[in-house]
Amino acid sequence: MQKIQSVTLLILGLLLILSSFEACNDNFEDYSRDPQDCLAFSTDTLSFDTVLTTVNSPVKAFMVYNPNKKPLLISSIDLAEGESSNFKINVDGFAGSTFKDIEIRANDSIYILVSTKPVETGQAIPTLFKDYVVFVTNSVQQKVVLQASGQDVYKYQSLVLDTDTTLSNFKPFLIYDSLVINEGVTAEILEGTTFYMGTNAQVIVHGTLKIKGTIEKPVTFRGSRTDYMLIYPYDLIPGQWGGIRFDSLSYDNEFENMHIRNGKFGMEFKASDPSKEKIKMKNVVLTNVSGTLIRSINCNIVAENCEFSNAKDRLLALAGGKHKFIHCTIANYYPRLSSEAGWGIGNNETIYLTDEILYDWESSEHYPVLGFEVSNSIIAGNMPASEISIDLKESPSEPLNFLNCIFTNKQSDNSYIHFADCVFDVKADSLFNKVDCRNEKREFWPVFDFGLLEKSPARNVANLEISKLIPLDIKGINRLEDGLPDIGAYEFVVESEENKK
Helix, strand or coil: CHHHHHHHHHHHHHHHHHHHHHHCCCCCCCCCCCCCCCCEECCCEEEEEEEECCCCCCCEEEEEEECCCCCEEEEEEEECCHHHCCEEEEECCEEECEEEEEEECCCEEEEEEEEECCCCCCCCCCEEEEEEEEEEECCEEEEEEEEEEEECCEEECCEEECCCEEECCCCCEEECCEEEECCCCEEEEECCCEEEECCCCEEEECCEEEEECCCCCCEEEEECCCCEECCEEHHHCCCCECCEEECCCCCCEEEEEEEEECECCCEEECCCCCCCCCEEEEEEEEEEECCCCEEEECCEEEEECCEEEEECCCCEEEECEEEEEECCEEEECCCCCCCCCCCCCCCCCCEEEECEEECCCCCEEECCEEEEEEECCEEEECCHHHCCEEECCCCCCCCEEEECCEECCCCCCCCCEEEECCECCCCCCCCEEECCCECCCCCECCCCEEEECCCCCCCCCCCHHHHHHCCECCCCCECCCCCCCCCCCCCCCCCCHHHHC
């Protein structure tokens, strides 16, 4: 009998201990029933930037808080459109569209993870999708808005053109691997077409590529990611895709009104016959690459009204051949950071011209410089290495000409370079609207503006006769209107009060 009493006491003692543990559990089941005790949210609207339809978006999140002194039991968490929603949510580690009886301790929180994969709409322009995450607590309903712009695309793993083709500009292209234009084929890309290029995607031109953009509707090549790395849009980060390569037998390429950005490199041209025009560029913005912007071997290249800017290595690495740059802005202010986001330390070099390509320590090939002219152009950077670098083993058949140009570095003393009406050693921050990679709060924000400052030394000093050959600037502004054209791709215009707002 005494043993039974002892066992009974032991059981009672264990029950008392367990009940005391429950009592220490913050009264978790002692939920508030007060309708005034509501949830709070880290945002009332969770927005995605443009998301390519049929492609999974990155995951975003918002937090649900219980700011009250008692625990809350959320009766339900639902996507308003249920299983048909363009959004997916994950609550407390579980995916679904409907959740029941979710507990939140007093002064605690939970995460709601959200992703989207918009369906195709058949529309050319982005379509806004919306849904709501609906919370019901103590019969009180609260909502968080979910919204995203879905953009239909032509999606290709690899797009190989075997016949002459005009690519539709009805909606953008998403290329995961490469766009290849075979030998003997001419591809034409119409105004307003955008190409979203996958991580290792390239444009490989064996034939001929003709870009037919307009100032109002340029053709754009950019990386495919539309989300963020940390706080930075991937569209600002270099190295997002490959670049554009031209084979030796590719000639008569034409790029007009085109934006190319954020590649591992910009354009690469294999050794060619310089008696044939390799490419003519007009109103092209080529910017922000993690390698070299343009590399060419023995090519014939003409560029008018172009902005070549911001490369970790050189902007223009040219070997032999013939090159002409008229009214161009050649500016390297690439952010010199060792680890932040996708940037890294570079020397911000601008122009490198040579007549010899070294293949290894024992072999090289000579490519004579047959002509080189830079006129009414800016060659600028914020480092000593931003000066032009000429490395010729043989003197060229005719002088290398720089006419009415602005330099941020001192004049080169090479005897075979001819400078006429050029200005040297101007301050690196005196030319352009914005070359500091910081925002107003001095936070790193790599957005640049190579339009001219009102007091820029490039104002009103271009050669008028050369400007008459290209009377409109890269934005379509008449540079001849006041009879005093500006140097570079951009003519200064006084910003209207309406635009300032």
